[in-house]
Amino acid sequence: MIDSSKVKDGPLLLVKGLRVSYGPVEAVRNIDLQVNKGQIVTLLGANGAGKSSTLNALVGLAAKKGGTVTFNNQDITALSTEQIVRQGMTLTPEGRRIFPNLTVDENLLLGGAMHAGRGSPAEVRAEMLERFPILKERLHQKAGSLSGGEQQMLAIARSLMSSPDLLLLDEPSLGLAPQIVDQIFEMIERLREQGLTILLVEQNVSLSLEIADAGYVLANGAVVLSGTAAQLRHSDEIQGAYLGA
Ligand SMILES: Nc1ncnc2c1ncn2[C@@H]1O[C@H](COP(=O)(O)OP(=O)(O)OP(=O)(O)O)[C@@H](O)[C@H]1O
Ligand SMILES: [Mg+2]
Structure with a gap:
């Protein structure tokens, strides 16, 4: 069990020198990341940059080839998912x-x-149904019959059933209509207001930098740019590559 009071504004997650390989493919090479408590931090980058590999390695779903992961002041590098x-x-x-x-x-x-x-679990479930009324309406329906946006809500609610302090979100807006994407981003902001810390991987750079506090840009498995969301929004690299300036 975590004593969240131990961490005030310091890093909730601190990653040093993370490396992930698939055979000869080096997907993540020596990445450092920091996520402070109560922040939304976004991880940006083109297809194949290593974003999912990073998140998967953090929760032990991809093997770490090197590096350390400190969470809530504890070394969790070697722990199972x-x-x-x-x-x-x-x-x-x-x-x-x-x-x-x-x-x-x-x-x-x-x-x-x-x-x-x-x-x-019963208390957390009741909380989820209050937070996501659409899931309450669809409670006994097959999940496959939900719309894409509803399925994303369900995926997030399912993650929240474990009562995390830090939620890693991998491309929550993927394949959804713009109006639904807006709803998903509003929901992510609400989660942060309720005290959750979020590491958000997104292709929607513009919306991500609107809600994030800080961000990292990955290319070929390495961090090529990082800063506050405001710094990134105004950087020539982000303007040129993602925001169409
Ligand atoms: N299971 C795997 N086996 C072999 N190579 C993999 C595997 N998963 C990812 N890769 C490779 O690792 C690199 C990083 O992939 P990753 O999925 O982490 O990128 P990503 O930034 O999440 O991309 P996307 O935006 O397309 O989701 C890519 O070159 C990819 O082809
Ligand atoms: Mg990915």
Whole structure:
């Protein structure tokens, strides 16, 4: 169990020298990252830059070839995914990965199977249904029958069932209509207001930098640019490559 009071404004997540390889493919080479408590930090970069590999390695779903991960002042580098989730860090993966043939409720219950220990699964479920009324309406429907936006809401709610301090979100807006994308971003901001810390991987650079406090740009598995969201928004590199200036 985490004592969140130990960390005030310091780093909740500190990553040093992270490396991930798939055979000969070096997907992540020596990345340093810092996410402070209560922040939204965004990880930007082109297809194949190493964003998902970074998030997957942080939660133990991709093997780390090197580096250290400190979370809530504890070295979690060598922990299993289950142990990491129990420490309070969880991932909503790219592509949502909900179970389409299970109901909304069953998907939520699976998300609560690993848990950071705050509140009973029943209490957290009740909180999720209050926070996501659309899921309450669809509770006994097969998850595969939900719209794309609803499935993303479910994927996030399922992650939140483990009561994380830090949520890693991998491309939550992928494939969704602009109006739904706006809803997802508003929801991410609300989560932050409620005390969650978020590391957000996104292709939507403009919206991400609007809601983020800070960001990192990856290229070929390395950080090529970092700063506050305002600094990144105004940088020539971001303007030229992503914001069409
Ligand atoms: N399981 C895997 N086996 C082999 N190579 C992989 C695997 N997963 C990713 N890669 C490679 O690692 C590199 C980084 O991929 P990664 O998925 O982390 O990038 P990404 O920034 O998330 O890209 P995208 O924006 O397309 O999601 C790419 O060259 C990719 O082809
Ligand atoms: Mg990816």
